[in-house]
Amino acid sequence: MTETRLRTWTHAFGYGLAALFTAALALQNLRYGFYQLFYLALAMTALLVAGLVYTWLCRRQQLSAPGHLVILAGLNSGLVAAVLTMDAPGISHWAMPLLSLNLLILPLRHGLMLSAMLLVPVLAVTWLSTSIDTALMTTAGLIALLAVTALYIWHYDHMAQSAQDLAITDPATGAHNARFLDETLQKEISRAIATGHPLSVVSLNIDHADEIRDLHGKAGLQTLLRDVTGTLFEIIRAGDSLYSINGSEFFLILPFTPEEGVRVIAERIRRTLSEHDWAQVGKISVSLGCTTRGNGDTSTHSLRDRAVTAMLEARKRGADSAWFSPGEPVKA
Numbered sequence: 304m305t306e307t308r309l310r311t312w313t314h315a316f317g318y319g320l321a322a323l324f325t326a327a328l329a330l331q332n333l334r335y336g337f338y339q340l341f342y343l344a345l346a347m348t349a350l351l352v353a354g355l356v357y358t359w360l361c362r363r364q365q366l367s368a369p370g371h372l373v374i375l376a377g378l379n380s381g382l383v384a385a386v387l388t389m390d391a392p393g394i395s396h397w398a399m400p401l402l403s404l405n406l407l408i409l410p411l412r413h414g415l416m417l418s419a420m421l422l423v424p425v426l427a428v429t430w431l432s433t434s435i436d437t438a439l440m441t442t443a444g445l446i447a448l449l450a451v452t453a454l455y456i457w458h459y460d461h462m463a464q465s466a467q468d469l470a471i472t473d474p475a476t477g478a479h480n481a482r483f484l485d486e487t488l489q490k491e492i493s494r495a496i497a498t499g500h501p502l503s504v505v506s507l508n509i510d511h512a513d514e515i516r517d518l519h520g521k522a523g524l525q526t527l528l529r530d531v532t533g534t535l536f537e538i539i540r541a542g543d544s545l546y547s548i549n550g551s552e553f554f555l556i557l558p559f560t561p562e563e564g565v566r567v568i569a570e571r572i573r574r575t576l577s578e579h580d581w582a583q584v585g586k587i588s589v590s591l592g593c594t595t596r597g598n599g600d601t602s603t604h605s606l607r608d609r610a611v612t613a614m615l616e617a618r619k620r621g622a623d624s625a626w627f628s629p630g631e632p633v634k635a
Contacts, residue, residue: 512551588623597630
């Protein structure tokens with residue numbers, strides 16, 4: 304199940320369960336003649352149903368659906384107004400489903416802020432209008448509910464982020480993996496086309512990687528790849544991205560970088576890696592192929608293929624070298 308679908312089902316379940324809860328409250332208050340509370344519960348039920356409908360309508364954009372904040376802000380502000388204006392015993396308990404709903408549906412920071420805006424007036428009225436024992440029990444219950452729900456949401460977000468990092472990161476080197484390369488490169492190509500800014504890429508291959516593995520074993524090669532990745536992260540600029548592909552090969556995406564810039568960066572990488580004394584392995588050399596987006600480069604394949612071809616040309620001309628392959632000039 305995808306993250307979007309999971310959030311859709313979670314949001315729908317939260318809205319639906321809260322709507323049933325408030326609808327039951329509405330019927331109970333109507334039965335006992337508390338008409339103000341009946342209308343309040345009825346209005347809250349309508350907003351919750353609207354949230355359920357909104358969730359279904361925006362089921363493909365649940366990761367970025369701003370309407371949830373509007374709906375939940377309306378629910379919370381309505382309850383706060385009722386708490387401040389109505390003298391109704393037990394109304395503070397109505398905050399419980401809203402606290403859970405805020406954290407379940409909104410991003411954690413927004414959910415905590417909205418919950419705090421609800422909790423402060425509710426607890427203030429509770430302490431002013433009820434006995435100390437009742438106020439203590441209500442305060443402890445609401446804060447415990449908020450803390451447990453927030454901790455659960457934080458843990459879920461942390462696990463989801465870890466899973467996402469694992470999906471796009473090469474565990475051996477710590478660089479992004481090949482699966483994430485095409486997605487990012489296509490976004491950068493689209494941005495370069497829209498803005499007219501240059502875009503360059505670099506294909507980097509460690510020379511004689513098979514011999515290094517034969518001499519130092521797979522563990523030695525993996526250690527070298529991790530160390531090289533760390534050095535490359537120190538060389539590239541903020542906004543550049545690094546990818547590990549095919550074992551001993553790397554790929555760099557350099558936004559806003561013209562031909563002169565990628566030549567300088569490639570030479571800096573070549574010199575830094577070749578002059579470094581690597582643990583267990585000693586000296587190494589690399590071959591780099593560079594290119595800049597041309598007028599015909601509207602997809603990832605042409606740009607990647609030209610960079611790899613340039614890297615192979617560099618290897619033909621001898622180890623420890625870089626080669627630039629120009630694309631068709633971009634028309635202004």
